[in-house]
Amino acid sequence: MKRFVCGLALVLLAQGTRADEPKAFPAAKHAGGELKYIEKVPVLIVRGKPAEMGEQFGKLAVANAPNLDGLHKQFLKDAGQDKRYPLLAVMSGALKPSFPKHHADEIVAAAKASDRELSLLLFANTVADLTSGMGCSTIIVEKERSKTGGPLFARNFDWMPTKGMTEHTLVVVYKGEGKRAFAAVTITPIEGVISGMNDAGLCVTINEISIKKSADKAEFNWKGTPLLLTFRRVLEECATVAEAETFLRALPRTSTCCMTICDKAGGAVFELTPKSLEVRTHQNGVCCCTNHFRSEKLCVDNKCERYEKLSPLQAKDGPKLGVSDAFAELDKVNQGKHTLQSMVFEPGDRVLHLAYGTGPATKLKPTKLELGKLFDEK
Template sequence: MQSPQVIATRTLMMLIVVSGLVAGNLGCSIILQDTDASRQVMRNWLVLRPIPVSAPGDQTPDETAQKAAFARDWLASESGETGIQPRSGLKLDIDGRCLKWKTLRSKSDVVDLQDPRHPVEYAVAYAWAEIDQPEERKAFLGIGSDDAVKVWLNGRLVHENWAGRGVRLDDDLVPVELEPGKNRLLLKVQNGVGAWGLACRLMSEDEGKAVQAINGHIQATAIGDEAGIRAGCYAATEEESRRVEAAAALHASIAGLRRAFDDAYGRDRLVRLGFRCITPGLKLPPCPNFRMNGNRASLSPRGWSEIPLIKVDDEWKEFVTPWPETISHAAAHGVRLLPLETMLANTQAMSQVLGGLASEVRAGRYLSAADAYGVLNARLHGLASITAPMMLARSVDLTRPSTRPAACPVPIIELRGDAVAIGKSYGSQQRDEIRLLKRDYLDRLIAPYDSWFTFGLGRQIVLARAAQFKPLIRPEHLEEIRAASGAAGIGFREGLLAQCFLDMQSGFACSTIALPASASSDGVARFGRNLDFPSLGILDHHSILLVVHPNDRYAFASITWPGLAGVLSGMNEHGLTVACMEVRRPSRKPDAMPYMLLYRTVLERCRTVNEAVVLLETTPRQTANNLMLMDASGDRALAEITPEKVTVRRAPDTAALVSTNHHRTGDLDTPGRCNRFDYLHDAARRQFGRLSEADVEEMLSGASQGNMTLQSMIFEPSNRVLYLAVGAGAPNHGFARIDLKPYFR
């Protein structure tokens, strides 16, 4: 039976370290071997199986029957569970079935007790081994079982656990006293349904106590037991004691928030939404590397940070590393931590954020778990699902007030004339930026294609595929791309690739919300949009606002990056506004113009949502996408686009129109497919009729995806106004108000 996987995270209070136990000669008639002997995993056993757990009338045994089988001594005919000393080939008659002890040598840490040819359910198995010890000593056994287990050492029952679970080493830590010479070890493992197995390793007394202590510390952290957290730490200075106090208070707030979500929305709802908190029942990963030197030690569990330990009064505690040393260690790994006093104030602020939200959840303020979680994400700078709470408190200053930029945060590039004039002006004005993004971004995206499989020709293959779009692109756009590429000093094929690389591979996950005038407190319809895209450490620094006045077509403004001629987000002079979101789609050979150029065509040739829908329906489409539309009248629509058709989705004037990265056809309300969608939907419903521009900013912050959100914007089509925030974690940088009317003249 597979146990549910518990979601965990690193915290300040848990930076773990460990060392291996020196291997002895483990075994007598059974030689216990392991490729990593220091881990002392016992892989070789004598086993007796399967002993069926029966029920009257051959029915599935209920829990009473299963527990009776667990209590029964099935070895009574051969000295019993306390006295058995089997050998390979020894036969036993059990309820008319002849079973034989057989040697089982496992190739992995988990000893599989199922016979793949004849799997069984509701059965008992025994596993026996000898441990040879030169002298008396105390030790621990790290036991895992699927499902229930009993353990005898030298005829004495030392452990039992009636459990339904999957096998995991070290799930049960069993203190034992080993005698000089041979020690007889017997395990009884009872299966319910599904998988069936055991795992067992021997560890020193110090390692066992250290793992036990840290597991206890983890549980104290999970439930927010401040006294237990403090007791599990050793702080050598007053500064470190303050850190422990602040961390204990934060973990209490985390646990309180988790319980509030559990009570309001169902068990583990906060964790399932993506919050990286420690949950009850979490333990160290099995077989952490344990190193000991005097009264100091360390645990290094796989996938976790090192945990330093110190032995105080014969008890192991986590040693709190001095803050300057912690900062230096983090810097060596490219992580910047806050100064001590800032970090302590930040930790307190974060405790208040979590505690405040927990109170609001208990008061029933939010419509759903997604609604509450979006608010939490906004208050944590879009990092609720990305950065563990303690690391967030240590590295992101939540106390710094957000301010609105006094001016547009990006260069505004104005282009006028025919296609050639626009292209030349674009390429010359943005020459350095275009070349930089081509070299440091586009070329890095292409690089994986240059593998041994393509004989180093991947780049040429990608460029050749891009060239196949050439006859599908409108002549005026093709002329502009050619002129811009020449003026920027890059090849035409590279310039062409920049327009269609998103059609060749999907890369971003965005969110939009279109709100009618009736949603606001001031009667203004608004269109909010987050653009989430992998930056590679480049794109977040290079956004531009491109204002284009093409001859004989409508002027438009596009929030974009240098070198892109198409549109991802933009508004034209008539107030028609568009923003696209990618959806899952199969790869498709070029058959229509790249979608960014299609959406530019919408802005160049349409004034209203209805005109845009007609153009989309009557123009060949290359790529499946979602395109949100709003015009100056406040009309809204979501075009769910595929190469085969365009499905138009609308919302009544009493509701928001929301889209993320799924086609929903007529389904506006069913939750569970995307947390961002659910949050925007419920947050808008909760505040409908009272939403200000600042409220929409907060909603975009709640839907942001940390540093992946590179552009965040709010359009007011009726006013031709744009509120724009850019950079990694864009909403946290503040929204600048930009009146586009002067640029459209």
């Protein structure tokens, strides 16, 4: 069932033409929003009030995703699961009352502006709560182990390689009224955060974990904030890892995951369940994470082939790492076509190096995005 739901999500979220040239979005402007290209990477900038940003996102991104409804129905039929989707739609709809109001307003506006069913966008933004299908890897390199003099945050985003997904990958820069500006590497129509950085240089990414794989035996919290929206709130509200920890301890959450997080000073892994938050810090200047809990309180099984490949980085007297070295380490744990995105954040310089396309993305040349300049533009 988890494989089915994950596959369904990707069919809902993506469809395109040429996998070797991920360019599905036309450069355009609408109201206060603009979609432009930095090299071959589509970058959408939205600004204003929630409904205004939702309209800009809906017009410039979601409306350009061709025939999502038709693809949705066909995938359900092909998978033999067409009769189950009404239940999945009810589940995602049941989480809507727990959306932060400004996120809900934005998503409703995006659905209206793109002439898409609201249920499609609700499902897209709760996919991390209803599945545990992502298989990602992250590496935090502290200052003392970095060739750059500042921390590095490396991340592979691994998911089912549904045809057309890369054509609907984009970077969205949000400049909401009363919120910190932030950028998210996303897939239409997700408006939560899978991987992102804010104007303070704080970076977060999600590593999904099944709720059944937690020693605290927490139950799903239907009144909690959905995970991708939780990650977005951290970028909207917080400037440091410490601020994020305080913020999250007070925030109800739906389910389990790891948040790998890094600011200009360094990073950590937050192991999250609906009732626990355990902090795991670096070993000898490096902290690695895949898709299981490792803290004494939450761990039930610490076996992971990808983690074992990364763990030598945490050894004493390990070598210093630069951006290219971080990508090389990510390549060691690529999962073939499932590795859709590979990226390295430099929090101190507010820079993102992003590679995406037909997997493994670790084999592709990354594009350097000066996110700080985008945040500072009026």
